[in-house]
Amino acid sequence: MGRVNRRILTLIAALLPILVLGVVGSAVEVPFVALGPGPTFNTLGDVEGRQVVDVQGAPVDPTSGNLNMTTVSVRDGLNIFEAFGLWADGRYGLVPRAEVYPPGVPRDQVDKSNQQDFKDSEDNAELAALHYLKYPTRVRLRVVADDGPAKGVLQVGDELVSVAGKPVATSQDVIEAVRGAQPGTAVPIVLRRNGAEQTVTVKLGARPDDSAKGYLGVTPEEAAQGPLQVTFNLADIGGPSAGLMFSLALIDKLSSGALNGGKFVAGTGTIDPQGKVGPIGGIQYKMIAAREAGAETFLVPADNCNEAKQRSPEGLRLVRVDTLTTAVRSLEAITAGQSTPTCG
Template identity: 70%
Template sequence: MNRRILTLVAALIPVLVLGVAGSVFTVPFVALGPGPTFNTLGEVEGKQVVDVQGAVLDPTTGNLNMTTVSVRDGLNIFEAFGFWVSGQHGLVPRAEVYPPGVPREEIDKSNQQDFKDSEGNAEVAALHFLNLPTVVLVRKVGDDGPAKDVLAAGDELISINGAPVTTPKDLVAAVGSQQPGNQITVAFRRGETEQTANITLAARPDDAAKGYLGLTPTEGARPPMQVAFNLADIGGPSAGLMFSLALIDKLSPGELDGGKFIAGTGTIDQDGKVGPIGGIQFKMMAARDAGAETFLVPAANCNEAKQRIPDGLRLVKIENLNGAVQSLNDINAGKQTVSCG
């Protein structure tokens, strides 16, 4: 009897050790999988995802869903194995998502800034597509630039030395034509109040012969129109395309989605060029699980996307915003679109 007990204990010890190790020790991998998906034409927590004020809006139905990728960190051995065999997740080295030596807070802050930038790019791209007027806004003021105590993020720039500023290039040209030490007069609007200020230019860090104001300009809707995006706790730039499409849908006649369930992803710049993103296969899974029938895929992601297409999901290859709108119009008209196949 004692020998049997000893044999059983000896056999159980490795199992117990493996169980403890599998539950306690983490692996240097993260699990990527389908994340939440949001209808950019709908609401989240009682607010419009893409909220437009000060303009006449066209009614919209259906879905233009942006998609996300979930990231699960701090996995133990058993959890990692479970995700790996699930077929719904993939394991990647943790260093690819969270680079060593970079604080997690810094990574999250960078991702949030990318998301914020994508909102601005989406707004400008949509307004340019619709030929709607824009204004030049201050996106960011440098901590050590000449404008730091005068201008603030969100200010509308009106003129430099009396010359109208209608695009960011106007601002760059006006300031760059001045020498360091020159004083310029800046007219700007903060809220509903128009103001002027004299600012002495510094030298540009990359060209000491040119004047430097120390701010980053961008474009935005001309008042009284205001555009706001109301999704929190999401990072990265990949929602840009779907934000642009939602804004176009709300500000133009007809329905881009034809009342159907369209989803997609892709970065966008202010000229409407659509760029690649990460985790395309997981985003397609999330879209199909939510009910999407069509998925808009950045052209640069097509090769990866077509390797594993969820059943019943049509892929549409997208190069730019014009092409995305044309593809949706073609779908509504029953025409063929360019696919990733």
């Protein structure tokens, strides 16, 4: 009987650390998040019955193939076992949680900021495409500061025709029109409000950061002129990295021929209204997602090339892009069977 009891005690002693490890491993949350391949969407296709890039008020040329935007998935709230399992999978990487969700910043605030970045990327993508295609744009007011000199004279939604006698077609034109003017200068502004053109005068105030310079206290934005309307229909996506692919999809729809030659192209990259392509994070995970979805070509921002070429999935051609123009030319070259700039 004593020998049996000793065997039971020995077994318990051997199993106890395993039981404790199991409890701790499944209950203790690690201060890391897992980054990995996220969903990828064809910007030439549709989601839930709506075109991802919907164009109204202009002829739309038929498209084919894929121009996929790519995303990174973030898995939070991991216990020890989950974190180790994802790391061992090889498709995921662990990074300190503070890099994704800064300490002291509420989760919903981070999500809201990411969603605003995504909205800004849509706006920039539209403008970059319109500028590339030489479509006319108009300037309207997105914000009129409550404490600015234009308050009560200008309104949100006003379309600016000229400022200080200078025609305006871009947001930069508005800045240039008042640059160098002294505070107190009365500036005539021709605007269009509710379809009617009128002239108003705003007395410039002093810039908060430079009291020697005048300012209007408005935030202008560019938009398509005339009947053209562009709507981007992707929800629950954050960050600015879809800009390049949105621009390419819009160009493809508003110009003749299939920009991608009917092939499966994916990519990533921020974009500004002038068409400059900027770097993004998580390039290795986006390439994995693209290749698993069937992509043969991946458009890589120039500043991400070194990282991308070290982690590129087999069978995925990397094309180096630094502007919207080079991206379009590279796609045309691929269609024609010609060489393109690469990350190699």
